[in-house]
Amino acid sequence: MTDHAPLGQRSQLPPVLSQAATATTLELQLFIDASLGYFEGHFPEQAVLPGVTQLDWAIRFGCRHFGYPLDVATLEVLKFQQLLLPDTQVKLTLSHDRAKRKLTFGYSQGEQRYASGRIALGSAEA
Template sequence: MIKSVLPKIISQQQDEKSITWRLFIDGSLPFFAGHFPEQAVLPGVSQLDWAVQLGCQAFGYNPSVKNVEVLKFQQLILPNTYVNLTISNNVDKAKITFQFAEEDRRFASGRIAFNAPALSD
């Protein structure tokens, strides 16, 4: 099993309910190894893991996921790609919504529900 590793964060923009990270998806990340031999692609499970990790850090959730809703993978993320990850918080429902995109290209999106509300400050 590959230890959870985040991609390189280039920048971050935040408002009251959402954060957008500019990420560089380096081709040397271990997730690309063997996925797939003809053309390396970033596994969807890695994208989901990054959304959980960054969403929990940003909004104070315990990373105990209740369920994943409306998960869609629209396009492949290839090695050495820049993408924006935007995560919005719905504290009343203990859910975050995420989207990996670059300009008008959407790579993945979904909603993650957590077992407990965000931790108090």
């Protein structure tokens, strides 16, 4: 996965308020701050966190935590259920299947589901 984000946004991840991890899962409580540059121009009437940003964050947090290189082979499942708005707290849940080289993610808060997906990773582990 090549980093094509505008300058200044390349490493702009949301603040992590808390985290819990096991060998196969990672749960992050994130604060989606309105000042993040990803909201600029998306959209003027109501700022919305772009889906590609949500996907990027899941890949970056997941690959970093589980020790994978940033190399996505295929997006197997990708679903956006609700809009993620500025100044929102959200839980990002990540899990992986090392044998199948798959990373699964979901953004939620309580009963509210925002986005989810499954990603097949490419190159061999670092």
